[in-house]
Amino acid sequence: MDLLGLANYAVFMAILIGIYALLALGLNIQWGFTGLFNAGIAGFFAVGAYTSAILTSLPATGRLGGYELPLLVGWAASMVAAGLIAWPIGKICLRFRSDYLAIATIGIAEIIRLVIRTEGWLTGGVRGVTGVPRPFGELDYMPSQIAYLAIVATLVLVAYLLVERQVKAPWGRMMRAIRDNELAAAAMGKQVEARRLQAFVFGSALMGLAGALFVHFNRSITPEAIDPMIATFLIWIMLILGGSGNNRGAILGAALIWIIWSVSELLTDRLPTEIAVQAKYARVFIIGLTLQLVLRFRPEGILPERQAGSPPRR
């Protein structure tokens, strides 16, 4: 083990944490501030990933794509596409309350996943999309990773600042009012349905952007990447652990869970080789245990939501 290697590993972790932080921020808009139980994160992640992949990748036979558009177009389109998919879904499903909405969104994410798997002319089917360009990808290993981290970090920062600005504005107070007491908010003349739809579309667009960042980092995407375990439930754990309703909590949760997930494998590698295979499951257990402990002793998360009215901590 040496410092250069450690630095490389840290940069890689930071990139994935950034991507997951965007997903957690998107979920925070939906669940943390508006109370929408979206259990279909993987679907919007996938729409964003595939949109950008198809628009920017090299030409290939047998599927749509090969437009080789600039990256920024791909990224913007991924947000727009995820938002556009979210709009009719929200229009129909947001009439459901909490758990019903969760069931509906799980179903929709599965529909999106199956469409991606089967419609080969559009997405390459089970083989996925390859030949996706990576910005600064022609640099050496480490500089290329650092450059990508800079892009991801910038986008996370921008997203964080914009979301933070938005929830501190009257819009944020209105959303929390809708979340905490829908009837009272409606009685005050707030358009509950339209506002919830707004939050759903904004959050989904951020998830789409995360998908785009993921696909360009790996230069490829296959349906295996949009497994609900790794692209939906892991993000829920991140948000609950970090503190829903708090954007810093969302980012912190993403970082903590990914670090626990990744670093714990280094620790289990110290175990004897006879149980090496079994030891790999220890980290799944550790994630579950962490969630249980947080829910038991600190249900509001590590960084709880700041109460409206109280002065912000300095």
Next chain:
Amino acid sequence: MKRRTIAGVVGAVLGAAVVAAPAHAQDVKIGLMAAISGPIAALAPPMAAASRLAVTHVNEQGGILKGGKLEAVLGDSACNPQNATDVATKAVNIDRVIAVVGPACSGAVLAAANSVTIPAGVLMVTPSGTSPEITKLKDKGLVFRTLPSDDYQGRALARTLKARGIDKVAVAYLNNDYGKGLAESFKAEFEANGGTIAGYSGHEEGKASYRSELATLARGGADTLVLFDYGDGTGLTLLRQSLENGFFKTFVGADGMKSEGLVKAIGAQNLGGFFVSAPVGEASASLENFNKAYKAAGGNIDAVFATTSYDAAFLVALAIEKAGGDKAKLAESLRAVASAPGEPILAGEWAKAKQLIAEGKDIDYKGAGGDHEFDAAGDVPGNYAFFKVSGTGYESIADMK
């Protein structure tokens, strides 16, 4: 700030020292990236055990390079790109491996190769990634695999059927990367050779009845159904239902359909019109070596991808020995030790290989899972034969070209 600068300088020096070190290093580390958790969790332990067996053979028979130990670092790639890139990053940067065996799933291979091992210049040999997309990777010659791409078998099967005088078929495939990959390459080759595809459809796993799908396929007027599925799963249901309803007369499957459970379930007397293609190992002595050793180590010799996992790890070890531990020469050395001409080396014959390499002689590894003559893209062509049902098992009736 000052402390950080110092740390940076120290890091750079240490890094340079490590980069410069391998010529003197005794022990060599390789990464094993098995899909231990995730959708193919059941396949992973035998694969990892087979790769470890290769490592054991190396260490028991004189070790690697100048008496060093070959050490395998096991990682969990979980069959998805997120975990595969994570585990590859750890292997390359923390454990400082110079080559990796795995990951197991094609999507994981693409992501880990693209974002980690190719930029880092690390050799990758996958024992189970069969997607044709892996062939197309811009991999600087660093990505290999020890089993043929799905493309080969589908194309070989199409040519064989045409040669046997079958001009019109219906194709049913299981909708995953295995079934679909085979179906697509079969269709392309069959049509290119002037055949007619009278029906073509994918089906999902685990349904109780496929009669409506089969009826639609039969309407095209073909007598032959080409079925890309698993004989222990959905394929059995489809075969049984088309026999019961008389939809087709002849059935042709790929290696996934070559199951003895299927013969037992349907009965050999009903399977006169059932044929399968499956890979055959040319160097069967090598396979016997492997089977004996693997059984002695407590493994099940029928486990899928066990032979290719062993070969991948053994080939990597041979390449390291040949390259003298030099990371930059690994890919070139891998080609040298795997391809003819040269003294043939069978599975488990590490001591012999080590001595020949030390004498500067050329060697040619004949693996348990095939000869492994890599082409320009790092793929191996498969050796396939055409089988019919015989007794409770299968009998080879023709080689496939």
